[in-house]
Amino acid sequence: MSQTIRVAVSGQPNCGKSTMFNAITGGSARVGNYPGITVDRLEGIYRENGHISQLVDLPGTYSLTSYSMEELVARNVIVDEHPDVVINMMDATALERSLYLAVQLMEIGAPLVLGLNMMDEVRRSGVTIDVDKLSQLLGVPVVPCVARLGQGRKELMHAVAETAERTQGKWTPFRLSYGPDLDPVIERMTKAIEDANFLTGRYDPRWLAVKYLENDEQVMAEGVKAGTAHEALLALCTEAETLTRKNSATTPDAIIADWRYGFINGLIKQGVVRGNDELRxxxxxxxxxxxxxxxxxxxxxxxxxxxxxxxxxxxxxxxxxxxxxxxxxxxxxxxxxxxxxxxxxxxxxxxxxxxxxxxxxxxxxxxxxxxxxxxxxxxxxxxxxxxxxxxxxxxxxxxxxxxxxxxxxxxxxxxxxxxxxxxxxxxxxxxxxxxxxxxxxxxxxxxxxxxxxxxxxxxxxxxxxxxxxxxxxxxxxxxxxxxxxxxxxxxxxxxxxxxxxxxxxxxxxxxxxxxxxxxxxxxxxxxxxxxxxxxxxxxxxxxxPELPADTVAQYDTQKEQAAEQVKAAHPDAGEEELATLTEDAQKEVEDARNEEALKYSVAGRVSEALTPLTNLAGFPWQANIALIGAFAAKEVFVSTMATAYSMGQVDPEEPESLSxxxxxxxxxxxxxxxxxxxxxxxxxxxxxxxxxxxxxxxxxxxxxxxxxxxxxxxxxxxxxxxxxxxxxx
Known part of the structure; x- marks a missing residue:
């Protein structure tokens, strides 16, 4: 029986990640151009040639630094669930920016397959991307794709199967130099982390050291709870910042970003991209x-x-x-x-x-x-x-x-x-x-x-x-x-x-x-x-509670008296006319009864209790009840006001009646x-x-x-x- 390959599908917003996920799994993940649309966890299955891949569509994220919920969710899935392979979909029309996330995934050590999306638009712009050269320089498979047409999905999943078989679940972090100012500090921090066994069950020591220098909020929060090594690492971070401000007039996190982009720029200039530099x-x-x-x-x-x-x-x-x-x-x-x-x-x-x-x-x-x-x-x-x-x-x-x-x-x-x-x-x-x-x-x-x-x-x-x-x-x-x-x-x-x-x-x-x-x-x-x-x-x-029986009896008596008065005043009226006149005469009594019943209820009593306070804002007592009900749902305001004014509900034929x-x-x-x-x-x-x-x-x-x-x-x-x-x- 084939072993299931656990695959995480990552990518920056608008790169076609969810579109490719749908093409692979036949699912219906949310696809949109507005960053951050894919937030909920979505999963799917892909079967071919005896291989079973279980894919999870991660939220769109620009990096693995926990600035946003999307970045945090994406990183936690990769770190905690340790997928066998990570597919990183990239926008080929913005290759330099897209590679920034790919480099971070390499640094964390995840077995990686790169999907180079929108290659049709790249070709139309007169640009050529040497996919094989990019794969050779990075040391990971790179697959050209057009996600909206489903092109490249089979090749992508073949690369996933080969990568899973080659790595056998082993993660190998990529070591990127961050320059003469930071590299020595990172080495000292890495050794301190290893010696103290500080969060090493979850993170690679060197990657953790880099996150401390980036002042990553989640990592810092975990470090506070993890042990005394946290203070030592903070001291080294302060030392690094003092050095970088003195030598470069900047902060460690800025230098880290610069060196990543420098690495990416160096890759591209080695003949990876030829033709028009503008890929828009x-x-x-x-x-x-x-x-x-x-x-x-x-x-x-x-x-x-x-x-x-x-x-x-x-x-x-x-x-x-x-x-x-x-x-x-x-x-x-x-x-x-x-x-x-x-x-x-x-x-x-x-x-x-x-x-x-x-x-x-x-x-x-x-x-x-x-x-x-x-x-x-x-x-x-x-x-x-x-x-x-x-x-x-x-x-x-x-x-x-x-x-x-x-x-x-x-x-x-x-x-x-x-x-x-x-x-x-x-x-x-x-x-x-x-x-x-x-x-x-x-x-x-x-x-x-x-x-x-x-x-x-x-x-x-x-x-x-x-x-x-x-x-x-x-x-x-x-x-x-x-x-x-x-x-x-x-x-x-x-x-x-x-x-x-x-x-x-x-x-x-x-x-x-x-x-x-x-x-x-x-x-x-x-x-x-x-x-x-x-x-x-x-x-x-x-x-x-309902009105007491004696109060109800009083209103019933008033209604009977109103009916008798109508009958006496119109002795020659027909049965239908008499019924209409009686109903009109009794309406005022019924309205008064409804108003008193409302005031007698729990809602009415609460309104009366609030009246000394709400009088400062000029609220009529009926508004008190309606506003209380509208806390549950603002739609309740209209129907509650109608009831409070002894009308039961707004007549759909005469919407102005309540007004x-x-x-x-x-x-x-x-x-x-x-x-x-x-x-x-x-x-x-x-x-x-x-x-x-x-x-x-x-x-x-x-x-x-x-x-x-x-x-x-x-x-x-x-x-x-x-x-x-x-x-x-």
């Missing part, structure tokens, strides 16, 4: 002269993003309406066929109403994701990050922060869940954390629903302008809070904006559909299950309206987002996102309400 695509460069122009670039970007969301809301309105009508029909069926009582109320108002509010947004999410996937795969979103880096950097963010912010609702309609997850693409943990904590401030699809209802109530003459200012406010608060966080709790140097701008490549329809479905299903699965539970919970806290009731309530003064607008924008992320924040960082920061944003939102709302009240008095 002329068409992409010509387009970028306009697309990334200082003046036209931002204008085009705004037009593209505005058009994207315009299409989302225009096209999505139709299927969204169909889905909403479908859930309305389900609710009617539940009311008709399920006996009146708790079960009917829970299923119709809790389950169907709650889940329907989320699923109704699925068409919008689907269209939005389809366009985002298209722009990512096209290569445009990398240009957006490049253009916005200069502005975001001022506030402690990074050019790569733009995608999480846009996906979270930078233009209304996004969702903070995929937005926070998208922050994985940031290399710096500090900039990633600042992005994660502020992304929920954006106007997500759920908030959009609430704002549309509030804007219709209080700014009916200028709804577009009002929504525009809400979006501007969201961006402004993101930048302000990011600057505040990066100046206090998340201090640290900004990460240089290093990102390969990929060439434009027209995405395939199959790829766009496949990747859109993956994202939409993730949204439905994660959001839908939580909304289901939350909707049932909110139904319960707004239903129990009209709000506008007629004297408690909603302009300062109170602006206060609630601001609080809704800034306060605690929804439960799903909090869970994702915890998963992407930890529960300490997730808790901070809840408590910190709640306190910040309340303080800002109080300031707005108090100042507004004084100015209008």
């Amino acid at each position: 695509r002329n068409n992409s460069d010509a387009i970028d002269k306009i697309v990334t122009h200082k003046l036209f670039g931002p204008l085009i970007m705004l037009a593209v993003l505005y058009g994207m969301f315009l299409v989302t809301f225009s096209l999505g309105a139709y299927p969204q309406g169909w889905i909403e009508k479908g859930f309305e029909w389900l609710g009617e069926m539940g009311t008709t066929y399920i006996p009146e009582g708790y079960l009917q109320s829970m299923l119709v108002n809790g389950v169907i109403g709650g889940v329907g509010s989320v699923i109704g947004f699925t068409p919008l999410i689907c269209i939005m994701f389809a366009m985002l996937v298209f722009l990512e795969d096209l290569g445009y979103m990398a240009r957006v990050a490049y253009m916005l880096d200069r502005v975001l950097r001022i506030f402690g963010l990074h050019g790569m922060s733009v995608m999480p912010l846009i996906m979270s609702g930078g233009i209304p309609g996004g969702c903070a869940v995929p937005g926070v997850m998208c922050a994985r693409t940031l290399r710096s943990p500090r900039e990633r954390l600042a992005t994660i904590l502020t992304a929920p401030f954006m106007v997500c699809g759920a908030k959009t629903t609430a704002y549309l209802m509030l804007v219709a109530a209080f700014f009916p003459a200028n709804p577009t302008r009002a929504m525009f200012f809400v979006v501007l406010a969201a961006w402004g608060f993101v930048l302000l809070v990011s600057k505040l966080l990066r100046s206090t709790l998340i201090k640290g140097e900004s990460t240089p904006f290093v990102m390969e701008i990929p060439p434009y490549r027209l995405p395939t329809l199959r790829g766009v559909l496949l990747h859109t479905w993956e994202r939409v299903w993730q949204y439905v699965k994660k959001a839908g299950t939580v909304i289901l539970a939350v909707s049932i919970l909110m139904w319960a806290v707004m239903t129990f 009209e009731r709000l506008a007629s309530d004297s408690a909603w003064t302009l300062p109170a309206v602006l206060s609630v607008f601001t609080f809704m924008l800034l306060y605690t992320p929804c439960m799903v987002t909090v869970v994702v924040i915890a998963r992407e960082s930890n529960w300490k920061w997730a808790t901070f996102s809840v408590v910190g944003s709640l306190c910040f939102a309340f303080v800002v709302s109080v300031i707005i309400y108090q100042i507004g009240t004084v100015l209008l008095t």
Whole structure:
């Protein structure tokens, strides 16, 4: 029986790594031009000629230094799982940059096979790469490939089988010189590591010494726990830095990078590359002269993003309406066929109403994701990050922060869940954390629903302008809070904006559909299950405890009296007319009963308890309940406000009815309206987002996102309400 060959597929972003992985395994790994797309672990099997290879697709990474989650995950898989062979896919049009990762893999000692991708584009540019010479100089197999066409996959796997058989699982680290200043220090550090048996069970001693000189955060953190040799190594690092600053006016990590690139440059100059030195695509460069122009670039970007969301809301309105009508029909069926009582109320108002509010947004999410996937795969979103880096950097963010912010609702309609997850693409943990904590401030699809209802109530003459200012406010608060966080709790140097701008490549329809479905299903699965539970919970806290029997009897008596009064006032009315008049007369009594029942429930009592505090911000008591419910899911705000105003739910035929009731309530003064607008924008992320924040960082920061944003939102709302009240008095 053949032994399985364990293979790790590595590569820098945009090199075609995941495309080749799909071609080899027949799988569906995420393929995109936006750096950091492949984050989750993906595995596949390849069988041929009696050989069985088990492949794992590593996250795209520029190096093996733990600046980002991708680099850390890729390195840990290689170090801890010790694969038999590592396939390193490289962009042949950017050979020098691509070889940087290959050299680091050689230094760690992994048996290596290089896949030289995009060779068709190299040939079109008039360049010749001597693959055999490159293989000879590096001492590893090099296979020319065109991943998008599947060319080279069989040759690549033949080289994997031969390498596995030749090395028999033995790792042989490549020893690269780092010059007269560092080499002696590295030797001393290597000996100290070997003598102390310091982390040698996991790392090669010389490689570990180099990582100390590079000030690798993960290695340093492990070293602190590993023993006293850590202090000795730090002393040698300090000695090395003193020497390099004196002799070269630079740091050890910079010298290490320089010598690696020097080694690579020397290889290339030995006849490996012949012809035009520029391996970029002329068409992409010509387009970028306009697309990334200082003046036209931002204008085009705004037009593209505005058009994207315009299409989302225009096209999505139709299927969204169909889905909403479908859930309305389900609710009617539940009311008709399920006996009146708790079960009917829970299923119709809790389950169907709650889940329907989320699923109704699925068409919008689907269209939005389809366009985002298209722009990512096209290569445009990398240009957006490049253009916005200069502005975001001022506030402690990074050019790569733009995608999480846009996906979270930078233009209304996004969702903070995929937005926070998208922050994985940031290399710096500090900039990633600042992005994660502020992304929920954006106007997500759920908030959009609430704002549309509030804007219709209080700014009916200028709804577009009002929504525009809400979006501007969201961006402004993101930048302000990011600057505040990066100046206090998340201090640290900004990460240089290093990102390969990929060439434009027209995405395939199959790829766009496949990747859109993956994202939409993730949204439905994660959001839908939580909304289901939350909707049932909110139904319960707004239903129990019920009004005492004597109070219910009083309202029943009032309804009977109202019916008698109608009957006496209209003795000649027909049966149908009399029923309509009676229903209208009893509605006021029923509304009063619903309001008192809500106040008597757990949610109502909590709202009453919070009133002395929320009065400082001018919140009407109904808003207290709605905002509490909206913590679970912002979609709950509208339905909760409807219930709080004794309306049960918003009439789908008259969506303005709730807005009209709000506008007629004297408690909603302009300062109170602006206060609630601001609080809704800034306060605690929804439960799903909090869970994702915890998963992407930890529960300490997730808790901070809840408590910190709640306190910040309340303080800002109080300031707005108090100042507004004084100015209008």
